[in-house]
Amino acid sequence: MTILGIESSCDECAAAVVIDGKEILSNVVATQIPFHAIYDGVVPEIASRKHTEWISQVAGEALGKAGINPSLVDGVAATAKPGLLGSLLVGLSFAKAFAWSLNIPFIGTDHMLSHLYAPRLCPARGSVQDVPDYPFLGLLVSGGHTIICKVSDFDQVSVLGTTIDDAVGEAFDKVSKHYGFGYPGGAYIDKLAVSGNTEAFSFPMPNLHKGEHRYDVSYSGLKTAVINQLDQFRRRDKNGNPYAASPENIAASFQKTAVDILLRALLHAVEDTGLTTIVAGGGVAANSYLRKCLSERKDLRCIFPPPDLCGDNGAMVAGIGYQYLVKGVTSPLTLTASSRVTEFKRRYP
Ligand code: KG4
Numbered sequence: 001m002t003i004l005g006i007e008s009s010c011d012e013c014a015a016a017v018v019i020d021g022k023e024i025l026s027n028v029v030a031t032q033i034p035f036h037a038i039y040d041g042v043v044p045e046i047a048s049r050k051h052t053e054w055i056s057q058v059a060g061e062a063l064g065k066a067g068i069n070p071s072l073v074d075g076v077a078a079t080a081k082p083g084l085l086g087s088l089l090v091g092l093s094f095a096k097a098f099a100w101s102l103n104i105p106f107i108g109t110d111h112m113l114s115h116l117y118a119p120r121l122c123p124a125r126g127s128v129q130d131v132p133d134y135p136f137l138g139l140l141v142s143g144g145h146t147i148i149c150k151v152s153d154f155d156q157v158s159v160l161g162t163t164i165d166d167a168v169g170e171a172f173d174k175v176s177k178h179y180g181f182g183y184p185g186g187a188y189i190d191k192l193a194v195s196g197n198t199e200a201f202s203f204p205m206p207n208l209h210k211g212e213h214r215y216d217v218s219y220s221g222l223k224t225a226v227i228n229q230l231d232q233f234r235r236r237d238k239n240g241n242p243y244a245a246s247p248e249n250i251a252a253s254f255q256k257t258a259v260d261i262l263l264r265a266l267l268h269a270v271e272d273t274g275l276t277t278i279v280a281g282g283g284v285a286a287n288s289y290l291r292k293c294l295s296e297r298k299d300l301r302c303i304f305p306p307p308d309l310c311g312d313n314g315a316m317v318a319g320i321g322y323q324y325l326v327k328g329v330t331s332p333l334t335l336t337a338s339s340r341v342t343e344f345k346r347r348y349p
């Protein structure tokens, strides 16, 4: 089955063609980063306008690169939630019109479930992926979400923990914005941290690892410490001299604490559920320090999609769309977009 997947939940205008939920024939991602970089953040109005200008061309390019005539597409999937409403509506409307005009099934998908699907894709013809069996623990870490969940099937997720304030990617972006490292912040901090000292600052861990918050995380305290209270947390070297407040040292110390916060909650979930397979997804899953820390754990099987499938892309949408279609699940053309997903809010007892 040949599926066209459309993704426009934020600032990537993306389309892909995937066969049988697995083999990627094409994966086109048109990034809007240069248009938002001058504002140091995504401007929703600009995002939806750019999607409107680009979507048709991006989908055409995905079909062209795959060598697939539109009449050979068996179904079209598009992200319906969560995300920026105006942006979502562009991709969703395009996909619905595409499906309607060819009289093929349409399916609206969930962005976070799509990220969890990414490791099941084969990035190149004939490549073999390390595909996890269900159930496993999901670690969804992006600019908008930080979710630790138990994943029982491609469409069945129960949320164990979330952030109680900022998402982890948001913290990377805000720290980077404050210090002028670059936009979006994650990749810049990751790069700077390579030559920085993780011990230069001892930033505080949030105090919420007990009771009902065992799997939750918080980033507002860390963000405040790094941005407003840097000197309070500066360490001294063995000669008693304070470490330099260099971009590299700030990035390395911040990144270490940000990842430690995630790992503490994740390891609680491993301990309590007995699940030792972890699938990471979302832009922050590209972080080299997070990948290193998890891959060093010999007691865990940690699966990271290749970096180009960690961020937003159409292939993961086409892949999960196929799974719905083989189950006979389609969406009505009346389906609308939704900026939030109540299923991804943790329910407290
Ligand atoms: O999944 P994604 O592309 O879009 C959302 O759904 O939010 O994630 C974007 C987020 C941004 O906050 C970006 O700074 C972060 O992922 N990110 C990273 C890295 N690459 C992207 N964070 C840490 N390290 C990275 N290497």
Ligand code: ZN
Pocket: 111, 115, 142, 282, 283, 311, 312
């Ligand atoms: Zn995403």
